[in-house]
Amino acid sequence: MIKNKDIMIKVGAFPIVKENTIFKEAIEKMSEFNLGILCIVDNKFELRGIITDGDLRRMLLNIQKPFSAFFVDDIIKHSKKNPITSFPDEDIKKTLIKMNLSKVWDIPIIENHKLVGLVHLHPAIKNLVSKI
Incomplete structure (x- = not known):
């Protein structure tokens, strides 16, 4: 049986920011990686939220301030x-x-309330197909 830990993307290889990061810096961090997700953590590295490319597009179309x-x-x-x-x-x-x-294409992986990885759809499928 293949488990998430066998194929997940490890911390450091996907975008993560602290919850008090400003929006502009968060987008810059997201752009450093070739994934459509940004994970947001607190000081204990507990997952507080996520933002996806789609969320960004919808927000930019609907913002009511400069x-x-x-x-x-x-x-x-x-x-x-x-x-x-x-x-x-x-x-x-x-x-x-x-x-x-x-x-969704991405699911954060949590252990003991802390963010430890991310399962992204394409690498997961690629890994499973290679085992056939």
Whole structure:
């Protein structure tokens, strides 16, 4: 059985910012990686929220204040709180089912309340296909 921990992207290889990071810096961090997600953590490295590329597009189309004011907001104000998560020892098939049902490409992996990784759809499928 393949588990999330066998194929997850490790911390440091996907974008993570603290909850008091301003929006502009968060977008810059997100752009450093080739993924459509940004994880937001507190000082204990507990996941506080996420932002996806799609969230950014929708926000930019709907903001009701000047861009300059928007870009200095703390990122946590605009994040999805309580995102779908999984655990390192969960079967990757269960995680992929969650992803499919929720129509998401990424699921943060949590252990002892701390962010430890990220399952991204494409590497997960690539890994599973290589085992066939």
